[in-house]
Amino acid sequence: IGELAHIGIDKVALDTAGNAGAAVAAYAAAAGIACRVYVPDDVSAERVKQIAAYGADIVRVPNGRARTMAMAQEELGAAYYASHIYNPLFIDGVKSMAYEIYDQLGGTVPDYIFVPIGNGTMLLGLYQGFEEIGRLPHFVGVQSTKCAPVVDAFHGFPRTPYRHTIAETIRVEEPPRMEAILWALRSSQGDAIAVEDGAILTAAKALGERGIYAELTAAAALAGARAFFAEGVPDNYRVIVPIPGSGLKR
Structure with a gap:
């Protein structure tokens, strides 16, 4: 947003399931x-309320995430399309997470990182x-069994029919950057796993018992790690599970 303000953009539009919309709306208001x-x-x-608090115009779109994206692009007009999915500056921002993790682990790279995947921008x-940095962890992408296009594509499974899932922000039926997502998972010798909504709720409860109030999409990552390491985590493994959203957005 700072770069857009610098080059004179005065109007932006984007599609979102909530988190990116709130972030863009906040910084757009400030700029x-x-x-x-x-x-x-x-x-x-709760997600819509946060976006509205920053004065953004909100357009509700029926028929799912893919239709929401299409309508945003169709109705751009003079607005700049500020979607985090395509913007390389957003990916540059997210990559700072890798440096933060590396620094907090004392200059080492973790063995595994479990990432909730919708559009895949955190993973990328x-x-x-x-x-x-020079070394990749094994990335494991986590989705709900009710909306798991990345898991299906990674393993060559038949496409799972889309159903409603409590993990709202990874409820993306057609990830636009699917090929890049699959490349990142495969080249890191990672994996993709789908978890039931019940397992996500159980993981959210476990996080709460440790003083972490996480949104359900974030809890999905922990549910994925638990399923992946169902027989226990080897003692010498360093495993990272990002918690990218607050439970206040449930």
Whole structure:
């Protein structure tokens, strides 16, 4: 957003299931840039409330995430499309997570990172960061069994029919950067795993018992790690599970 303000952009639009919309709306407000946000009509009220608090115009779109993206692009007009999915500056921002993890682990790279995957931007940013550092962890992408296009593509499974899942922000039926996501998982010798919504709720409860109030999409990553290491984590493994969202957005 800072770069857009620098080059004179005064109006942006994007589609989102909530988190990116709130972030863009907040920084756009601070920069004096008008913001219009398209959201699926079944997204939680808490997410919409946060976006609205920053003065953004909100457009609710029926028929899922893919239709929301299409409508945002169709109705751009004079607005700049500020989607985090395509913008390389966003990926540059996310890659700083890799350096933060590396620094906090005392200059070492973890063995595994479990990443909730919707559009895959967190995974792609982490991949780029660790590639620059010089060593990749094994990335494991986590999705809900009710919406698991990446898991299906990674393993060559028949496409799972889309159903509603409590993990709202990874409820993406057609990830636009699917090939890049699959490349990141495979080249890191990683994996992709789908978990039931019940396992996500159980993971969220476990996080709460440790003083972490996480949104359900974030809890999905822990559910994936638990399923992947069902027989226990080897003592010498360093495993990272990012918690990218607050439970206040449930």
